[in-house]
Amino acid sequence: MATRVVDVLVPVALDQAYSYRVPEGLELAPGDVVTVPLGARGETTGVVWAENPNPNPRIHNRMKDVVGKHDVPPLKSELRTFIDWVAGYTLSSRGMVLRMALRMGEHLGPARERVGVRLGGPPPARMTTARTRVLHLFADGMTRAKGDAAKEAGVSIGVVDGLIDEGALETVVLPPEKVTLPPDPDLAKPEFFLGQLAAADALRTTVSQGGYTVTLVDGVTGSGKTEVYFEGVAENIRKGRQTLILMPEIALTGQSLDRFTARFGVRPAEWHSQLSPRTRARTWAAVASGEVSVVVGARSALFLPYADLGLIVVDEEHDAAYKQEDGAHYHARDMAVVRGSIAKIPVVLASATPSVESEVNARRGRYRRIHLPERFGGAHLPTIEAIDMRREGPPRGRFISPKLADAVGQTLERGEQALLFLNRRGFAPLTLCRACGFRLQCPHCDAWLVDHRFKKRLVCHHCGYNTAQPEACPNCHATESFAPVGPGVERLHQEAADLFPDKRILVLSSDLVESMERLRQELDDVAAGRFDIVVGTQLVAKGHHFPKLNLVGIVDADLGLGNGDPRAAERTFQLLHQVVGRAGREEGRGVGLLQTHQPDHPVMKALILGDREAFYSSEIALREASGYPPFGRLASMVITADDRHAAEGYARALAQSAPRHDDVRVLGPAEAPVAVVRGRHRFRLLVKAPRDFNLSGYLREWLVVAPKARGSVRMQVDVDPQSFF
Ligand code: ADP
Ligand code: ZN
Numbered sequence: 001m002a003t004r005v006v007d008v009l010v011p012v013a014l015d016q017a018y019s020y021r022v023p024e025g026l027e028l029a030p031g032d033v034v035t036v037p038l039g040a041r042g043e044t045t046g047v048v049w050a051e052n053p054n055p056n057p058r059i060h061n062r063m064k065d066v067v068g069k070h071d072v073p074p075l076k077s078e079l080r081t082f083i084d085w086v087a088g089y090t091l092s093s094r095g096m097v098l099r100m101a102l103r104m105g106e107h108l109g110p111a112r113e114r115v116g117v118r119l120g121g122p123p124p125a126r127m128t129t130a131r132t133r134v135l136h137l138f139a140d141g142m143t144r145a146k147g148d149a150a151k152e153a154g155v156s157i158g159v160v161d162g163l164i165d166e167g168a169l170e171t172v173v174l175p176p177e178k179v180t181l182p183p184d185p186d187l188a189k190p191e192f193f194l195g196q197l198a199a200a201d202a203l204r205t206t207v208s209q210g211g212y213t214v215t216l217v218d219g220v221t222g223s224g225k226t227e228v229y230f231e232g233v234a235e236n237i238r239k240g241r242q243t244l245i246l247m248p249e250i251a252l253t254g255q256s257l258d259r260f261t262a263r264f265g266v267r268p269a270e271w272h273s274q275l276s277p278r279t280r281a282r283t284w285a286a287v288a289s290g291e292v293s294v295v296v297g298a299r300s301a302l303f304l305p306y307a308d309l310g311l312i313v314v315d316e317e318h319d320a321a322y323k324q325e326d327g328a329h330y331h332a333r334d335m336a337v338v339r340g341s342i343a344k345i346p347v348v349l350a351s352a353t354p355s356v357e358s359e360v361n362a363r364r365g366r367y368r369r370i371h372l373p374e375r376f377g378g379a380h381l382p383t384i385e386a387i388d389m390r391r392e393g394p395p396r397g398r399f400i401s402p403k404l405a406d407a408v409g410q411t412l413e414r415g416e417q418a419l420l421f422l423n424r425r426g427f428a429p430l431t432l433c434r435a436c437g438f439r440l441q442c443p444h445c446d447a448w449l450v451d452h453r454f455k456k457r458l459v460c461h462h463c464g465y466n467t468a469q470p471e472a473c474p475n476c477h478a479t480e481s482f483a484p485v486g487p488g489v490e491r492l493h494q495e496a497a498d499l500f501p502d503k504r505i506l507v508l509s510s511d512l513v514e515s516m517e518r519l520r521q522e523l524d525d526v527a528a529g530r531f532d533i534v535v536g537t538q539l540v541a542k543g544h545h546f547p548k549l550n551l552v553g554i555v556d557a558d559l560g561l562g563n564g565d566p567r568a569a570e571r572t573f574q575l576l577h578q579v580v581g582r583a584g585r586e587e588g589r590g591v592g593l594l595q596t597h598q599p600d601h602p603v604m605k606a607l608i609l610g611d612r613e614a615f616y617s618s619e620i621a622l623r624e625a626s627g628y629p630p631f632g633r634l635a636s637m638v639i640t641a642d643d644r645h646a647a648e649g650y651a652r653a654l655a656q657s658a659p660r661h662d663d664v665r666v667l668g669p670a671e672a673p674v675a676v677v678r679g680r681h682r683f684r685l686l687v688k689a690p691r692d693f694n695l696s697g698y699l700r701e702w703l704v705v706a707p708k709a710r711g712s713v714r715m716q717v718d719v720d721p722q723s724f725f
Contacts, residue, residue, distance in 0.1 A: 005055040010046040011099035017049040031074030035067040073288045092328035100303040118143040120170030130155040179286035183264035185234035199370045203232035216362045217350040219372025221581025241310025248321040249298040254520035271297030299332030317349035323722040353574040357630045382583040382590030386599040399487040404553045411551040418551040419534045427453040427491045428484030435478035446676040463678045508536035541578045547586040557594040565724045633695045635687040636721040640680040642712035650713045651683035
């Protein structure tokens, strides 16, 4: 009799599935999570990808047996198709993509048993005060977890164990703790005003009808987008199906979870990089079993094994943080749309500043649009003015212009808050020797060292290298000759403290965040008015609601422009619009002041005139004329090596091997804007193709004929690249 054979995909950087024999008596079907032997690694967890009715007879004898099957629900064909699709599109190996779906660590399997304790037999002969306290506690007849009981009675675990040994207490197995409780879709439905009402109705209908659709909820900051998409979520909960709400990682702070809790009565399950391994494993299993109804998560939540996913919401869909840039390079917003189409479910994209891609899709009717043009409760959108730094700038060595300082002063006098925004971490981006002009540079990268005074370190933002400031200039040996050049948030903090000596100032910057909990606390403190001035990087741009914040000063509005990134204008517009949108969300008029050297730049003009449509129209026209996304397709290939010569040589050979195609242009190789990172020299190729061209297929053919990368040379393909450094 022929042995059954299955092909198993394993979560390592391999594209092909391996064949294994199925031992007698083991029931297996595609999707089952199994343990298999794998080379020198010993054993690994994998997933049955397919039956293999015609295994290659030549390898039949060398084939190994499946070791066993895990007691978890199988990965549905929907998820397996998605994994194949993402791998094919991004040119990642399927094993690497599978790894994202199996991110539950080694804790796979039935939940760890929880042991409870309750009153058992008679009290022991030898009593102590500690024992008395414990027995007193249990006199109420309740069952408690052992640790909880010890804590409540104020004794050590040993005391509880002693009482168990002597039979005074007995142990029982507790049911596993739930990851989340079922949300109540009708708990706290808000009363919608006119525009919201129609929007909420439309979303409810979209979700209740089901099927694959993409809806862009496009509403100005403070218009109630969250409340509106919650109606879609409520409808999906009523249908008994699971919902995924994707957020940029940093937005997964308290406020959004609290709002969910206020609306639905329970906290959603969370999924992000900071979960403990145990919570990760329990959440994974609870999502697979269908116990969890709603997941609020960062991009990797797309790969969870939902039992019955019925709706995906992508909040702040324009956010660049949705692009993953290590391992498999994928864009979570785009892949959410793909997952929605495979699962045949609605996808909702929400933003006050949609990506140009989504805006074009909405204009062309490929996406439905739900528009919320007004702020909730009659709040006004902030008025925005430019401060022309060429004429009204601050004195040398200062960064806050007199006009901005005045505005901050007046805001604080009214008892309101001000935000000074500068998208630059640290004290100063460059440190220079005044004696000889020498600049302190990273020894491993083509980058300046950034002065971080709070930490008293000079840090490379590319590789993390850090060092104390040297005593003397390494070049001319002058002492006390170092001068900071340019501002970072820490330097701005110093300037604000000089200008407003008795005000409470908070610096918010990702490098200063000790933990998600701490950040949540600080954001709550700002919302509660416990600070007067916030100095922040883009950490403060996202979704937060600060009722007392009425002035936003953009310290360097030009910072993101002109860095050679085709999305520079779009990014700057989105970021500044979002940041200024933090102002005036409740009482009073919000004001945004942009310090700029280019007040006539289209981005500044659109912001000042509040003319979003004008910005999109001109940006879309530019993209169309130049064939940039979404009117054309791009892929980048980044070649790195230990020495410049090897990197450049391989990049040239690679470019030369490109299959000829009338529609495709291969640009480069060119040295990357950041030419060295971590001691590796970098070259780039850019591949441009028309919109409907199968770029992934073309790249795959190319890689087959491409020369082998030897020695230290590495090459990374990025389809739809977002970063061009
Ligand atoms: P957006 O996501 O568009 O910036 P939010 O959903 O955060 O807007 O809404 C802004 C503020 O207005 C929030 O505090 C929200 O709770 C409140 N809000 C919006 N719509 C309503 C409503 N219909 N009833 C009560 N509060 C609302
Ligand atoms: Zn470095």
